[in-house]
Structures are given as C-alpha cells and as structure tokens.
Amino acid sequence: MIANRFVRRALLAYLGLVLLFAFAPIAAGFVFSVNSDRFPSLPLGSFTLDWYRAVFEDALVVESFRNSLLVGLAAAPLATLIGFAAAYADYRFRFFGQRAVLVLGLLPPTIPVVILGVAMLAFLARLGLAGTLTAVIVCHVVVCAPFAMAVARLRFAQIDPDLEIAAQNLGASDWRAFAAVIVPMAWPALMAAMFLSLAVSFDEYMIAWFVGGLNETVPVRVLGFLQGQVSPRIHAIGAVSFLVSILLVALAQMLTSRMTRH
Amino acid sequence: MDTKPLVELDGVSKRYGAVAAVDGLDLTIDAGEFVAIMGPSGCGKTTTIKMLAGLETPSAGEIRLAGRRVNDLPVWERDTPLVWQSLALFPFLTVLENVEFGLRMRGVDRTGRRRRALSWLDRLGLAEFAGRNVADLSGGQRQRVALARSLVTEPPVLLLDEPLSALDAHLSVRMQAELKRLQREIGITFVYITHSHSEAFTMADRVVIMNKGRVEQIGAPKDIFLRPASRFVARFLGGNNLFAGRVARMERDGAVVTTADGSFRVARAAAAGVRVGDAVDLNVRSDRISLTQQTGWSGNEVHCRLVSEEFVGALVNLHLETAAGTEIVAQLQQRDLEMLDLSPGTGFVASWHPEDGHLIVPEAPQPLALAAE
Numbered sequence A: 001m002i003a004n005r006f007v008r009r010a011l012l013a014y015l016g017l018v019l020l021f022a023f024a025p026i027a028a029g030f031v032f033s034v035n036s037d038r039f040p041s042l043p044l045g046s047f048t049l050d051w052y053r054a055v056f057e058d059a060l061v062v063e064s065f066r067n068s069l070l071v072g073l074a075a076a077p078l079a080t081l082i083g084f085a086a087a088y089a090d091y092r093f094r095f096f097g098q099r100a101v102l103v104l105g106l107l108p109p110t111i112p113v114v115i116l117g118v119a120m121l122a123f124l125a126r127l128g129l130a131g132t133l134t135a136v137i138v139c140h141v142v143v144c145a146p147f148a149m150a151v152a153r154l155r156f157a158q159i160d161p162d163l164e165i166a167a168q169n170l171g172a173s174d175w176r177a178f179a180a181v182i183v184p185m186a187w188p189a190l191m192a193a194m195f196l197s198l199a200v201s202f203d204e205y206m207i208a209w210f211v212g213g214l215n216e217t218v219p220v221r222v223l224g225f226l227q228g229q230v231s232p233r234i235h236a237i238g239a240v241s242f243l244v245s246i247l248l249v250a251l252a253q254m255l256t257s258r259m260t261r262h
Numbered sequence B: 001m002d003t004k005p006l007v008e009l010d011g012v013s014k015r016y017g018a019v020a021a022v023d024g025l026d027l028t029i030d031a032g033e034f035v036a037i038m039g040p041s042g043c044g045k046t047t048t049i050k051m052l053a054g055l056e057t058p059s060a061g062e063i064r065l066a067g068r069r070v071n072d073l074p075v076w077e078r079d080t081p082l083v084w085q086s087l088a089l090f091p092f093l094t095v096l097e098n099v100e101f102g103l104r105m106r107g108v109d110r111t112g113r114r115r116r117a118l119s120w121l122d123r124l125g126l127a128e129f130a131g132r133n134v135a136d137l138s139g140g141q142r143q144r145v146a147l148a149r150s151l152v153t154e155p156p157v158l159l160l161d162e163p164l165s166a167l168d169a170h171l172s173v174r175m176q177a178e179l180k181r182l183q184r185e186i187g188i189t190f191v192y193i194t195h196s197h198s199e200a201f202t203m204a205d206r207v208v209i210m211n212k213g214r215v216e217q218i219g220a221p222k223d224i225f226l227r228p229a230s231r232f233v234a235r236f237l238g239g240n241n242l243f244a245g246r247v248a249r250m251e252r253d254g255a256v257v258t259t260a261d262g263s264f265r266v267a268r269a270a271a272a273g274v275r276v277g278d279a280v281d282l283n284v285r286s287d288r289i290s291l292t293q294q295t296g297w298s299g300n301e302v303h304c305r306l307v308s309e310e311f312v313g314a315l316v317n318l319h320l321e322t323a324a325g326t327e328i329v330a331q332l333q334q335r336d337l338e339m340l341d342l343s344p345g346t347g348f349v350a351s352w353h354p355e356d357g358h359l360i361v362p363e364a365p366q367p368l369a370l371a372a373e
Ligand SMILES: Nc1ncnc2c1ncn2[C@@H]1O[C@H](COP(=O)(O)OP(=O)(O)OP(=O)(O)O)[C@@H](O)[C@H]1O
Pocket: B016, B019, B020, B021, B022, B039, B040, B041, B042, B043, B044, B045, B046, B047, B048
C-alpha cells in the first residue's frame, strides 16, 4: 500500500515536471507579454497591454494575420476534401496498388520540411507561382491533406462497411447512399480534420517562408521580428498565435472524441 | 394468372480468382415460398444471396426475378432487401427513421412514409420504440427493426442471412414462430440462410442443402430428413449411420446389401430404382437402432463395441464401433440405458428393421466435369 502510494506520488510529480518543462516557456511568454519591462527579466515590472497594442498597430503584423487566415481558409477545406476522399477510396474499394497509394498519401509529413520547401519552390517557380499566396495555399494543401486523411481513416475504421451497402440494398443509388450514410456518420471527423488542417496551416513556417516571398504568414512575420530587434512584441504575438492554435487543436480533439459515440 | 417462378438461378457461378464460391447453381423459387438454405461454412450461401440482391455479380449463369434477367441491374433498382447477419441498422437514425429509410430513398412523401413505417413498427410490436436510438434496444428488438426496415417497401422477396444467429436460444425459438407467422400473413417469399437445423426444418417449405458452391439436395424438410440424397447430406444432417456396400440380390420384399459389416435387408420402397451390383450406401438413422446384449433377433444386426456415450438432454448418443471399424451411433432414451452395461468396450448387438434402412446411390463420377478442370 505504502509503496503503491509512493509510486503514485512519484509518477504524479514526474507528470507535473513534464508539463512544467513543456509549458514553462509558453507561460513565460504570456507573462512577459503583459510585463512593462523592455527586456524579459525578474523582478517583473507593471502590467501593460502596450505590446499587444504595438503589435496590432504594426501594418505588417496585421497583414500577416490576414494572409494566414486566407491561406488557412483556402487550404484547410481543400486538404480536408482531398484527404477525406483518399481515405474513403481506401475504405470502400479494393484496387490494385492500394497500399502503395495509401503510403504515398500519408508520406508528405515524413519528408523534412526544408527539402519539401526547396522542392516546392523550384516547382512553383517553374509555374510562375513562386512568391504568391497561391503558392502557400498549394503547399499547405499538400502538407495538411495527410493529417485530414489520418483523421478520416480513424473514423472509417469504425464505420461498418455493410451500412452503405445496406442503404443501396434499400433503394439508394451509390451517391445517395454516400450522402445518406457516410456523410452523416463522418461529419464530426470531417470537421475535426478541417480544424486540424487549419491548425497545421496556421503553424507552418518553413514552406511558407520558402514559397511565400513577400506574402508573410504569421510564423514568417514572427521570424522577421526575431531577426530584427528583440522586443516584448514577440511575446504578445506568440501568445495570440498559441491561443489560436490551441483552440483549433482543441476543437479538432473534441470532435474526434465525439466520433466514437456512434 | 402468373405461374412464372419468382426467383430463378440458372447455372449461376461466382468465382473469386481461382476459388469458385458458387459453382453452377440451379434453383427455382416460387412466389410465397419459404426456402431455407443450409450448408457448411464457406459453401457459398452468403455469396448466393448477395448475387440475388445484386451485391455481387455472377461470373456465369443467369439470375431472373419474376422472369426478368437481373444480372446487370444495380442493387438499388432491385427490390430485394436483405436482412443482414450484422443487421446493419443505421446507428445515427432513430428506429422510425431506420424503418422509413427505404421509403425515403424511393421518394415516398413524408406523411406517407411515416404512416407506413409506423404501421410496420406497430405490427412488429415496436410502436413504443419509434423515437429511440437503435443502440438502446435489445437484440430481439433490433432484429425486429431490421425486419421492419426491409419489409416496409413490401418487396416480393425477402433475403435473410442467418438473422437469428446472434440471439439466445430462447429468443431465437420465439422469433422463429414469429417469422413464420409473418411470412404466412404477408405471403411474400423468404430466402433464409441458416446454420440451425431447427430453424430450417421448422420454418421452411423447402430446404436447400449446399456443398462447395453446388446444390446437394432440395426438398421438403421431411423428405430431406428421412431420405438424404447423398452421403454428404446424411453426414451434414447428422444422426445417420452409413454402411458402404453393394446390392447383392433383389428379393420379393426388398433388396439385400452386402457391406464390410455383413449383409442387410432393406424394404422394397427403399430399394426402388437400384439394381443388383450397384454401389450404394445404406443409411440408418441413429434413433432407429436398437441395442441388445445378446444376438437372436431376426432383423438386420451387427456386433459392435461401446466407445463412448454422449448425453443430449433426455437422450443419449452411444458411439460404437464394429469389428470392421465402422462407427455407429445409436440414440436411446435415458431410461432405456438402465438394462445395459455401459462400461467401455462392452459388446452389443445393434439392430434395425429393414423398413428403417434407406439407400443412397452415390453419384456416378463425372468425367466431363473432371476434364473441364
Ligand atoms: N470477396 C471475396 N473474395 C474472395 N473470396 C471470397 C469472397 N467472398 C467469399 N469468398 C469465398 O467464397 C466462399 C463462399 O463464401 P460465402 O461467404 O458465400 O460462404 P457461406 O456459405 O456464407 O459461409 P458461412 O456459413 O461461413 O457464412 C468462401 O470460401 C469464401 O472464402
């Protein structure tokens, strides 16, 4: 009993430490984003929202948020659609080279982003798209689709394949059966995939930097800041980005756990 | 007047690569019939029923529904609902919405389909569950929802793939009675796959026994039970004792068959159609065998030794072996055992009346079919 309780406490302490290590820098960022001192140091100065004001008065930052939003809203639905369609094909049909197609579909996240970024840049430059927001959108579709596909596959693994055929057996043509069975059952997963794609796109830095040129997304702008002078504005913009990302991921997570109810 | 059979399978085969799941199946089913399909696992029952529903396309042969060739008709254009073994109810719809589904897909308007679905739910005793989630029903209730969902369009034929196999024995027996009554009342054809002899033999008008993608025997339950047409059917049904032999001579009141275990008489009726010299299997049901401990009775008898006993409710199956190595099963009432010495190895005389023997004429080998392979 005593040993048990000791182990339990030790494990809890361990968990606490892990969380502390993971979140301390982020928490520090939050704290310093509302601290009046010019440099992050202890003791703290007074509470202020000046840095946030400074950030949102900076035209470049506002521009970068607009770009990120645009890229996300364009790339996430496309990536979700493509990922979902690929997962559905794998779930519903048996065809030659199925495994190969599946592996190819899930491959992009395993390629180092630097290589992906350079390759994308070279390719898009040939198409005359380098340095445009369209380029960033295209790349983010490629990067996000495998995540969407993974979420959709998770859901399809729980859907009895007989259900769609049962719908056809009851008089639904293949499209109607899809709309009447697969869509309602996969809906939460679709939404989850969408939010996850938004989060991935919002956080993606390297490729956006390679192919976006002057069209900076939020992470690219943050890097821009870091290369200039260090200012608490970094913390302010970091805190906002963190909140947006965590919100999207939490939404995706909530929807994913809701999927298992049926 | 429509005298055309409702369902016709004409030399239907289904091949998966090198495997023939169904191999030249011929079957004709009339309107209003209750046909049960039985056979060992993997013999092609599900494949057959799926081809009827259009979920699989035959590799060869023709399927006709009400005289019309349907080989290439898409699933949703046939009216051949299937009750799935897994039920395949839609978990995101309520009971009522599940039952309405077929009508909705066929464009029946909202009030019409609600009324019809409710009347079917009522008929199957499910009215109070209309608004429930299907996950919140018992196994038997879900089973009924699946039936209602398939019957709501009032199809000419209903296909059922082991619909009761997930229910406990008690519920299954109750559902058997209910299914049979329902089928009589609405008068539609049921094609019913089952592994259970009791389901097939209590409900069906005709039973189809399949083996390796082919039909072994089709007949009324009683005929199949009393006169299995092949060694396979006799073994599949169980409770049969087979003696391989030859017809030695014909007599006024029947035939004499010689086997490794001696010569046995069979009655005239059972010997119809065989000739002297034919290779035959003599089949005797285990409940027709009497056991005594000394010889003397003048019927067919064979000496054997007790191997083991097996209790089945009020009945006992005694497993015995003859000197020639043939296994014999005798089914007795428990109370008949009191007079017998049941230690293993005890010698017995197994005997039966000539009228209780039945002859199976093995199919002649088919050189053509062999050559084709
Ligand atoms: N999609 C498929 N691909 C390959 N082989 C298949 C396929 N479907 C069925 N088979 C094979 O066809 C044969 C018949 O299968 P089927 O499901 O019709 O058997 P069954 O009589 O319904 O058996 P059970 O009583 O176990 O349900 C089996 O050998 C099976 O392995």
